[in-house]
């Protein structure tokens with residue numbers, strides 16, 4: 122079995138807003154570069170793949186992407202049309218192989234672009250995030266490490282002059298260097314276990330005491346489940362008094378969590394999950410007596426969401442600054 126180490130760069134559009142600042146379109150991503158290295162099972166170099174992809178949907182190259190990757194609009198105009206690029210890539214990958222990436226983003230990005238063009242996704246096959254294997258075989262860390270830090274961990278060097286990062290093929294090359302320092306076979310065999318230890322979102326719900334369960338009808342509007350009642354009505358499960366509530370945060374896979382507090386009865390951990398029954402959806406709300414593990418779990422999820430919100434705010438600020446500069450130039 123061969124290993125295909127995949128890295129991609131993609132362009133991002135910002136959501137367009139109307140005069141009142143309401144979003145008219147959602148942000149979108151489009152792959153602009155595919156880079157990959159193929160290794161045999163002894164982790165020896167077999168071949169390299171690199172191609173620039175001509176964008177079809179997002180015409181303007183995001184300035185951050187341009188700066189990060191060094192790719193220009195001029196270069197992309199000479200790129201290959203995405204459907205042709207992926208057929209080349211798929212053929213180059215061959216049959217008996219698995220895909221390895223640094224991070225969780227590349228393969229879902231590839232899938233979503235394939236779907237955008239109505240193309241098949243089944244050929245992607247098995248893939249693994251090397252961050253998980255790296256963490257499991259080094260210090261057991263739970264965070265997603267940067268590629269550069271992994272390269273440096275093994276006393277390898279990033280050649281910023283000759284082979285700068287954020288070039289798809291260079292990054293695939295650095296990832297291959299890291300691969301050779303890992304026990305890939307063992308990493309893949311133990312992968313399921315490793316993802317569990319890396320993901321913070323494991324909580325033993327069985328250890329929490331259920332105080333109440335309720336189902337709420339759920340409307341589906343534009344493909345999104347809407348059930349405001351399950352989120353806004355938060356009575357104490359013991360006395361029915363309205364609870365003071367922390368923010369609802371995403372737990373993942375159609376689940377939201379929050380902590381509520383009753384003056385009289387203390388703190389409760391609430392989970393809303395979407396239950397699909399044929400075409401119908403309901404929201405199941407379970408209220409547990411809170412426990413240190415639940416508090417810790419909630420705090421962790423909350424901090425992840427806050428960090429994401431901060432990043433989005435920083436991106437918006439950067440975009441505004443960029444618009445102002447463009448306006449001044451004009």
Ligand SMILES: [Zn+2]
Nearest residue numbers: 357360383386
């Ligand atoms: Zn109460």
